[in-house]
Amino acid sequence: MISLENVSKRYGSKEIIHNVSFNVNKGEIVGFLGPNGAGKTTTMRMIAGFTAATSGKVMIAGHDMADQNYEAAKKIGYLPEHPPLYDVLTVRSYLKFCAEAKHIAKAKIPSELDRVMQACQLDAVVNREIFKLSKGYRQRVGLAQAILGDPEVLLLDEPTAGLDPGQIQETREVIRSFGENHAVLLSTHILPEVTLICKRIAIINDGRILAVDSPESLQSAVAQSNKVTITVIAEKDELKKTLLAIDGVTDAEISEPSQSNGVVKAVCHVVAEGRIESKIAKEIATRFELLGLEKEQPNLENVFLRYVGKN
Amino acid sequence: MSGVSAIYKKELANYFNAPIAYFIIAVFLLGTGYFFIYNMFMTGSASLEITLQNMGILLITVVPAITMRLFSSEYSGKTIELLMTLPIRPWEIVVGKFLGAASIFLLMTLATAINLIPLFLYGNPDLLATISGYLGFVLLGLACIAIGELFSSLTQNQIIAALLTWPVLLGFWFVGHFKVFQQTGFLRSFSDYLSFTGHYANFIQGLVRSESIVFFLATIAVALILNTSYLKGRR
Numbered sequence: 001m002i003s004l005e006n007v008s009k010r011y012g013s014k015e016i017i018h019n020v021s022f023n024v025n026k027g028e029i030v031g032f033l034g035p036n037g038a039g040k041t042t043t044m045r046m047i048a049g050f051t052a053a054t055s056g057k058v059m060i061a062g063h064d065m066a067d068q069n070y071e072a073a074k075k076i077g078y079l080p081e082h083p084p085l086y087d088v089l090t091v092r093s094y095l096k097f098c099a100e101a102k103h104i105a106k107a108k109i110p111s112e113l114d115r116v117m118q119a120c121q122l123d124a125v126v127n128r129e130i131f132k133l134s135k136g137y138r139q140r141v142g143l144a145q146a147i148l149g150d151p152e153v154l155l156l157d158e159p160t161a162g163l164d165p166g167q168i169q170e171t172r173e174v175i176r177s178f179g180e181n182h183a184v185l186l187s188t189h190i191l192p193e194v195t196l197i198c199k200r201i202a203i204i205n206d207g208r209i210l211a212v213d214s215p216e217s218l219q220s221a222v223a224q225s226n227k228v229t230i231t232v233i234a235e236k237d238e239l240k241k242t243l244l245a246i247d248g249v250t251d252a253e254i255s256e257p258s259q260s261n262g263v264v265k266a267v268c269h270v271v272a273e274g275r276i277e278s279k280i281a282k283e284i285a286t287r288f289e290l291l292g293l294e295k296e297q298p299n300l301e302n303v304f305l306r307y308v309g310k311n
Numbered sequence: 312m313s314g315v316s317a318i319y320k321k322e323l324a325n326y327f328n329a330p331i332a333y334f335i336i337a338v339f340l341l342g343t344g345y346f347f348i349y350n351m352f353m354t355g356s357a358s359l360e361i362t363l364q365n366m367g368i369l370l371i372t373v374v375p376a377i378t379m380r381l382f383s384s385e386y387s388g389k390t391i392e393l394l395m396t397l398p399i400r401p402w403e404i405v406v407g408k409f410l411g412a413a414s415i416f417l418l419m420t421l422a423t424a425i426n427l428i429p430l431f432l433y434g435n436p437d438l439l440a441t442i443s444g445y446l447g448f449v450l451l452g453l454a455c456i457a458i459g460e461l462f463s464s465l466t467q468n469q470i471i472a473a474l475l476t477w478p479v480l481l482g483f484w485f486v487g488h489f490k491v492f493q494q495t496g497f498l499r500s501f502s503d504y505l506s507f508t509g510h511y512a513n514f515i516q517g518l519v520r521s522e523s524i525v526f527f528l529a530t531i532a533v534a535l536i537l538n539t540s541y542l543k544g545r546r
Binding site: 045048049050051052069070073074076078080082084085086087088089093097098100101102103129145 | 313314316317318320321324325328329388389390391392393395396397398399400546
């Protein structure tokens, strides 16, 4: 649905996007991650057709953005970073304008407006002028505009910015259900959001795509400094000796035993290797009373920081 | 064409949901009313000739206030990103906006027709000259709007858009005066040809010349085409 092939963007002599290639298929939500100034918005704008790529090819549902801009625009719903709203219009008249501009048949406009206003929970503010709306509502009017006309491709530049936790959850639900049979590219700063709703992640930094993969594979790819934490009833020194004897455990930090029941917590530093936790469990359980074991996974934040080179 | 109509309706809604349109129309009508009464009592003749002349210069001061927001406000409000990514062609945006501003202007012009009631009631003015004068006024207004729209597309600051439009319109208004300084016949007739005043004066005198009609229409077309290419180039 969305495909970028070696896309670059240059402003004057400065190239800010370098040879970006990735694609988003139908029925897929792809998260677009990167720090501020990494080139997310510029890339989004090139896909949406607001700015043209200096070189490379942007294809939307089989239309080349370079010369079939108009045809491609019919397939796209786009929510820019700042929701593009006309403050003096009411929510309804704004959405009506967008519906007409998107060539939605006149007879279908009222039902289409009702559909998006319901999906984005705008019923309470339908006839209010946009300048009177709170940030959360403005964001949702922008989203309603993007999903008007059921476009095949949805581009969302930080759609949950400015929403409260309840609204964030509802908006995610809208995006998730939309992503079931459309192609969605979602740029965001909020990492848990990506893990929750995206099938794949594209990480961009400094105008370059660093990785495109599923959240799980990205996590396991950087799983190098894993830690296994065990809760056990044991004598401290003996436990340490046992742990360090296990192949794969490089170090162990053991807490002071609890006064009441003698429970200790041990954090084992292990090499990245499959099933190390079961090896530890087996060894410890035969000699002591094992109460719990937990393997620490690198979260997406670590993955992200690793890729953008800050860790 | 549906793009033009969507943009057009949005422009009208934008004008009338904010106080600017009412304010501009009020200022223009106040000025026109003043000139009309003053001229009637000064000359004592039932003719719109001088009033139309005054309305022309008044129009030139008012038009930038109508057109300055056309594109500038889209840039500063970031809504240009919406317009340029909706399935609307750049020319449709330009024409839709032009028609929106033109409607405000035509409404304004229509309202000045109230002056015609006492004129025809108590006097015996030349009907054809009045009609051709108004035709000239409308063409002049549309040309000014097209120029104002073009300058509005060059900056995101509405004030700068207006400040760019004024001198250009005044230049077109006064360029005819330069002909007395020109040595060559070509330059003399060229500055005469570019002059809004010269063409407009023909209409006021009841002279509908195809050359003048073509001049105003060509000015509109050139401004709108330049505007469209500028929008395309922004990509």
